[in-house]
Amino acid sequence: MVAACLFAIALAFVFLDGLIHAVVSWEREEFSYGYIVPPLTVLLVWHALREMRPQESRGTWWGVALIFLAAAIAIPAKVGGMPTFTFYGFIVALYGLALTLYGWHGTRRLLFPIAYLIFALPLPSTLYVNVSTTMQLISSVLGTEALRTLGYSVFLNGNIIDLGLFQLQVAEACNGLRYLFPLGSFAYLIGYLYRGPAWHRVVLFIAVAPITIVINSARISLTGILVNYKGISAAEGFMHAFEGWVIFVVGLLFLFAFLQVLIWITGSREAFVLRLDIDKIMPKAGRVPTPVRASSQGLMASTVGLLIAAITLASLPEGANAVPDRKPLAAFPLQMGSWAGREQSLDQIYLDILQVDDYIVADYTSPDHRAPVNLYVAWYDAQDRRASIHSPAACIPAGGWEITHFDTRTISSLDGQAPLNVNRTIIVNGVQRQLVYYWFELRHRQMTSEFTIKLANVWDAITLGRTDGALVRLVTPIAANEDDAEADARLTAFLNQSLPAMDGYIPD
Template sequence: MLVLGVLLAFVAFAGGLIELVGRWYKQEEYSHGFFLPLITLFLLWHRRKVLVQSRGQPSGWGVVALVIAALMLVLGEVTAIFLAIQLAFLLALVGLILCYGGVSLLRVTLLPIAFLLFAIPLPYFIDSQLSWRLQLASSGIGVGILRFLGYSVYLEGNVIDLGAYKLQVVEACSGLRYLYPLLSLGFLMAYTYPAKFVWRALVFLSTIPITVLTNSARIAMVGVLVNRWGSGMADGFLHYFEGWVIFIVCQLILMGEVWLIERFTHRRSMFEVQQFPMPSVVQPSGKGFTVRMSRPLLTAVVVLALGWATALTVGGREEVKPIRTSLRTFPLALGNWRAVESSLSIEVEQALGFDDYVLADYRDDQGDLLNFYVAYYGSQRKGVSPHSPQVCIPGGGWVISGLSTTAVRLNDGTPLDVVRVLIDKDGQRQLVYYWFEQRGRHIANEYLMKWYLLQDAIVRNRTDGALVRVVTPLRQNEPQSAGDERLTAFMRLAVPMLGPFVPQ
C-alpha cells in the first residue's frame, strides 16, 4: 500500500514534477538536481536496517499532512504556482511515512526528504533578482581585487573597463551556478560532520560567502587574462574550464574549513569526520494522536486520490473570460506620439505564451523614441503567465544596473506604482518602466501579483491579466530624469486607453 501511495503521489503531482525536471534541464544552475534524488535514495538505503526497526504505529498527523498537501496541489494547479505543487509533493511523502510508520519512522527519514528541498528551483523572478544582485556584488569585489593587483579599471554597472577591453559580467557569471550546487554539497558535509550544531551550521552557511568571493576572484582572473592576452580569454573552453576550477576550489575551501575547525577542537583527520553517520534506532511509541484501523495507508491513498481529482476538476473548470478589445487595434497616435507597429517572431510568441499583444515604437515631434509593449493573458493557469522583465532583460544581454519602485501620477491624480529599471549594454543605456495590470489592479510587486492571482482564481474564477512595459533609450550624457519625464508623459496618455484592452 505504501508503494501504491507513492506512485499515486507521483501521478497526482506530475504537473509540478515535470516542470521541475524541465528546470533542471534548461537551467545550468539547477542541473545538479538530477543527482539529488539519487543521493536521497542512497541515504535511505544506507539506513535501511534502522528504518525497519524504527517503524511504529501509524500517526493521524499523516492524514493532516496529506490534506494540506492536497489543498496545496489544488491551489498550485489553479494558480500555476509550481513551487506550491513541488513543496506539496514533499509534504505528501511526509504524510505517507507518518501513515505507514508513525513519528518514529519519520524522524529517521526526515533528513533525506529535507535534502530534496535543494532540488526545487526558486521562482524565475526570484532567480533573476538574485542573479543581477550577485553580478553587481561579484563585479564590485572583482574590480577591488584588480585594483589591489595594480590594474587601472573602471566599473560601470556590470561592465569592467580595462582600457583596451571592456569585460561584461553577464548572468552566467553571477555565481548561481556554483551557489546552488555548493549549498547542496555544504548540507551534505554538515550532515556527515560529527560536531556541535554551531560548527555544522557554520560549514553550511559559509557556502554563500565562499561562492561570492571565489566567483569575484574568477572575474578578476579573467580580467587579468583579458588584459594580457585579449578578449578571447573571456570566452570558449577556457571560460568554462575556469568555472569548473572555481567550483572545485569552493569544495576544497569547505574541506579546509572543516580541517581548520578540527585543528582547534578535536584534532581528527578528514577521513574520520567525513563519513555518512548511521542514525540511532528510534523506539516506536504508541502514545499520541494515532489512527486505529487495519489499513491506515488506505486513508492516505483516498486523500491523495480526492486531492488529485479536485485539482483536475477545479483546474479544468471554465474561467470567466471578460469581453475585451484586441490589442492589435490599440491607438498608434497618442497626443504628439506616433507609432510604427512591429511584431515578435513566431518562436518568441510561442515561448511567451500570451493570447494577445501590442509592440510598437512611438516617436514624438522632438524625435524622442520609446517602445510600448503589452502582453495579455486570458488565463494564467498551467504555468502560462507574464515573463518578468527581470528575467528577460539579462537574457537579451542587457545588464540591470539599477532597480527600484517609483510612483507615476496620472492626469487624474491617481498614483501608479511601477518598477523602474536602468539597463545598459555596450555603452547604451535604457530606462524601463513596467507593471502588471491584473483584474483592475496596477501591481508593481511580483510577490503581490502572485497573491492576488491566487485570491482571484479562488474567489472570482479569473486569472486574466497583462504585463505593461515602456522603454526609452537614453542619449549619451542624457540625465535619467529626462527619461523619467518622457516615460511619465507617455504613460499619462496610454494608461487611460488600456481599459477596453485589459478589462478591469
C-alpha cells in the same frame, strides 16, 4: 501492499507537475546536479529507517492531515501555473507519510534526509531573480576591484565590465548561481554526514554564499587578465572552459578546506574525512520497522484523500486555457498628442530571460517637457511554469542603478481616468537620477504587489481560464536642477496620453 501501491500512484499523479518541473530544471547546466539528489535522498532515508527502533514506528493521524494539506497546496499551484510549489507540496506529503507510518519520533529521524529534496529544484522565480541580481552585482564589483588592484584599467557599469577591448556581461550564465545551488547541496549533505559540533554545520552552510561569490569573482578577474595578455579569443575560451565543473570542483575544494579550518579551530588535528559518516549514504541490507495497524489505516485514508485530489486536479485547468484577442504591441502608437516616440528593441539575452510573448520599448519626447519618457510594456499570454512577470525592482540593480526611494503612490490627477496605483521609485547611478513608475495589468486589475499577482492568477485561472498579464513601466530622468515633483508631473502628463491608447493592447 496494494494500499501502498495505490498511495504511490495517487501521490505521483497529484504532484506530477512539480516532479516534471524538477526533471526539466535538471537540463539546465546550473541545476544538472539535481539528478543525484533523489537517489541520495533515498539512501539517507533508508539508512535512517534502518536505525529506527520498533517502538518508534507508531504512526499518527496528524500525518494524514499533513498529506491533505500538501494536496491542498498542489491544487492552486497547478491552476496558477506554479510547479515549484507543487514540488514543495510533494515534500510536505512525504513528511505526512512519515508521520502516518512512524509518528513523531520516527519522523524526527527522517527530518533532514527528506529536506535534502529541497535542493533538487531551483528557487521560486521571484526569489531566484532577486538572488541572481544580487550575486551578479557583488561578483561584478569584486571582480572589477581585483583587476584595479592589479593595476588594470577597467570600468564597471552595473553588470557590464568594460575592459577596453572586451566587454564582459555578468548575466545569467555568469552570476554564480550555477555554483551556489550545487555547493549548497553538498554543504547540506556534508553537514548531515559530519560528526562534530552543530555550529560547524551551520557555519559551513552559510559559507557557501561567500565562497561562491569569491570563486566567481576570481573567474571574472582572470578573464580580464587574459584579455590584456592573450586577446579576446583566449578570454572567451577560458570563460567557456571554466564555467562548469572546473569551477565547481574549485568551490568544493574551498568548502572542504573551510571545514578543515573549523576543525583546527576547535583544537583538533583530525582530517575532516575521518569525521564524515559515509555509512549514511551506503546501501545496506536489512528490514525497516514495520508500521503498526493504525498506520496502515492512516495510509488507506491518505490514499482516498489523494485520489479525490487527483480527480479534482484532472478537472481543473492548468494556468490559462484562454488568451484574449488583442492588438500586437508592434502597432502601439508612436504619436500620442504632443508625445512622439522612437521604438527600440531588447537584446536576445534579455528576451531569453524574460520570456515575454510581446513587448514594446520606446522613448517618447514632447516639446512641452524638458526630458523624455521611456515606455516599456511586457505582455504574457499566460503566467505558468514557462514564464511569469519579472518585477523591475529585481532588475534595476543589474543596470548599475541603486534604489534610493520606493513607495506605492495613487495617481488621481488623470483626465477622465480612474485613479491609478503605481510603484514609484527613484534610482541613482553616479550623478544620474531617474524616476520610475511601474505596475502590473492582470485582466481587469491594476496591481502593485508581486505576491497578490500569484493569488489573482489562481483565482482567474479557475473562474476565467486566464493568467495573461502585462508589466507597464515608465522611466524619466531627473535633471540636476529639477525638482522630483516636475518629473512626477511629466510622467502624469504622459499617462494621460498613454493609458487610453493601451486599450486593445492590454485587454481586460
